[in-house]
Structure formats: structure tokens, C-alpha cells
Amino acid sequence: MINNGIFTPEDRAASPYAYLPFEVPTGCQGLAVELDYDTSAGVLDLGCFGPNGFRGWSGGARSRYVITPSGATPGYLPGDLEPGEWSVVLGLHRIAAPTLRWRVDVTLGPIEMGADLAPLAGEAKPALPERPPRRRLPAEPGFSWLAGDLHAHTVHSDGDRTIDELAALAVGAGLDFLAVTDHNTVSHHPLLADAARRAGLILLPGQELTT
Incomplete structure (x- = not known):
């Protein structure tokens, strides 16, 4: 699933957050979200909500996260993926140009965790x-x-x-x-x-x- 668009300073003034809904089916074994945008035009934060509420936040520290029943990217909560409507949360931290182009890719299904747990290698x-x-x-x-x-x-x-x-x-x-x-x-x-x-x-x- 792909979402893309443009943010403007007027969008930031109207609301500091944008919610991108997507559906998770019953029995889903994982999700991965990847954000791409023009970093010279501003700063976007990244987070996630499930049907039962908060599932994680990484702010501007990451551009990708993974959530599975057994593990998650640091900043996110592992556990069962409840079926229903989830949302990628984008925080419009700073829009420094007239327009900021962005793209969010959402992948559902079995997810390989390796690279997403790399920050925990020091454990x-x-x-x-x-x-x-x-x-x-x-x-x-x-x-x-x-x-x-x-x-x-x-x-x-x-x-x-x-x-x-x-x-x-x-x-x-x-x-x-x-x-x-x-x-x-x-x-x-x-x-x-x-x-x-x-x-x-x-x-x-x-x-x-x-x-």
C-alpha cells in the first residue's frame, strides 16, 4: 500500500499531525512502514496507532519501523496485530519550504526483522x-x-x-x-x-x- 502527497506550511498550521489509515486483516503476522520525503524541505516525525490505541513512535529518529507479534523496532510495541483500521501517524514537525513531498509504503505479512533490530545489537x-x-x-x-x-x-x-x-x-x-x-x-x-x-x-x- 502506497500513500503519497504534499504538505505545506498551511497544513502544519491547521494540524501538526496527519493520519494515514490502512486495514490489517485477521491473522496478519507483521507490518512494515517506510517513510520517504525531501529532508531539505522540512522534518516529519513517524508513529503508529492500532485499533486499540498507541503502538509506537520514533519521531524524526527513524524513517522505517516494523511491528510483529514477537518483536518490533525500538520505540514500537510488539504483539498481536489486531484486525481493523490502523494508522501511520506523520508529525509535521517543520515545513521549511512552500511544499514538502512525501511517500509512505505499508507492507503487510511476514516481515524479516534483522535490520530493524540493528539498534539493539548492543544488548x-x-x-x-x-x-x-x-x-x-x-x-x-x-x-x-x-x-x-x-x-x-x-x-x-x-x-x-x-x-x-x-x-x-x-x-x-x-x-x-x-x-x-x-x-x-x-x-x-x-x-x-x-x-x-x-x-x-x-x-x-x-x-x-x-x-
């Missing part, structure tokens, strides 16, 4: 660095201070590290906790508990929501 679990000595700060009896960071991104949005790589970096920096707040997605949330256990670190599920 070979990096060695943990030595944790620096903890600073002991004055605290009330029964309480203690923890060092942490409340804003971090991974390959599930626009970061360049896997969850385990990010956790190892936090350990090396002497942090006790880290909030993983990828843009507009929760695909990283199910993976945090295991990564936290491996790193000996508190990983808090978060999301940086664009409004």
Missing part, C-alpha cells in the same frame, strides 16, 4: 565499570541521599545507547538511580527491570511527552 550486555565511592551526605536518621538523573534517552527514541549501555554509563558515573524518559513511547518500560537487576541500579520508567 550483548556491556561489562559494568567500577562504581566510584559514594559520597556520604548528612541525613536524618533512617534516611540517606541517592544520586540520580531524571532525564535520559536510549535507542527507543533519539538516543544512541541501549538500555544496558546507558545503565553501565550511570554506574560508572556513580548514580544510584536513573529515569529512562524516551520521547513519546513506552516501548522501553518492559525492559527496565531486567536491565536494572543486571546493573545493580534503580531504573525508573519515564516518558518525555511532546505536547
Whole structure:
């Protein structure tokens, strides 16, 4: 299935999002979406909704995503593909020219996941660095201070590290906790508990929501 068209600054002013509906049949084993557009004319974000709601978002970090029952491109939620109307979501982040030409290809059926999971190749679990000595700060009896960071991104949005790589970096920096707040997605949330256990670190599920 192919969709194509032109966006203008007037389209961006009318609505920052465009929805491209398509039908998924019963028993579908996968879908792949690929976006192509003139990047010199602006920036388009990319996402997906199914009949039951949100299935993922990659913003401007990717031009392709795959969703199957057993796996998905980082930023997207794997699982059964419910039959019915789905939508490719295009975010009109910036239209810098009078016209921006775009094309979206949607492929349904068994999908080869290889290249789409390439950003997770680092999940070979990096060695943990030595944790620096903890600073002991004055605290009330029964309480203690923890060092942490409340804003971090991974390959599930626009970061360049896997969850385990990010956790190892936090350990090396002497942090006790880290909030993983990828843009507009929760695909990283199910993976945090295991990564936290491996790193000996508190990983808090978060999301940086664009409004």
C-alpha cells in the first residue's frame, strides 16, 4: 500500500499531525512502514496507532519501523496485530519550504526483522565499570541521599545507547538511580527491570511527552 502527497506550511498550521489509515486483516503476522520525503524541505516525525490505541513512535529518529507479534523496532510495541483500521501517524514537525513531498509504503505479512533490530545489537550486555565511592551526605536518621538523573534517552527514541549501555554509563558515573524518559513511547518500560537487576541500579520508567 502506497500513500503519497504534499504538505505545506498551511497544513502544519491547521494540524501538526496527519493520519494515514490502512486495514490489517485477521491473522496478519507483521507490518512494515517506510517513510520517504525531501529532508531539505522540512522534518516529519513517524508513529503508529492500532485499533486499540498507541503502538509506537520514533519521531524524526527513524524513517522505517516494523511491528510483529514477537518483536518490533525500538520505540514500537510488539504483539498481536489486531484486525481493523490502523494508522501511520506523520508529525509535521517543520515545513521549511512552500511544499514538502512525501511517500509512505505499508507492507503487510511476514516481515524479516534483522535490520530493524540493528539498534539493539548492543544488548550483548556491556561489562559494568567500577562504581566510584559514594559520597556520604548528612541525613536524618533512617534516611540517606541517592544520586540520580531524571532525564535520559536510549535507542527507543533519539538516543544512541541501549538500555544496558546507558545503565553501565550511570554506574560508572556513580548514580544510584536513573529515569529512562524516551520521547513519546513506552516501548522501553518492559525492559527496565531486567536491565536494572543486571546493573545493580534503580531504573525508573519515564516518558518525555511532546505536547
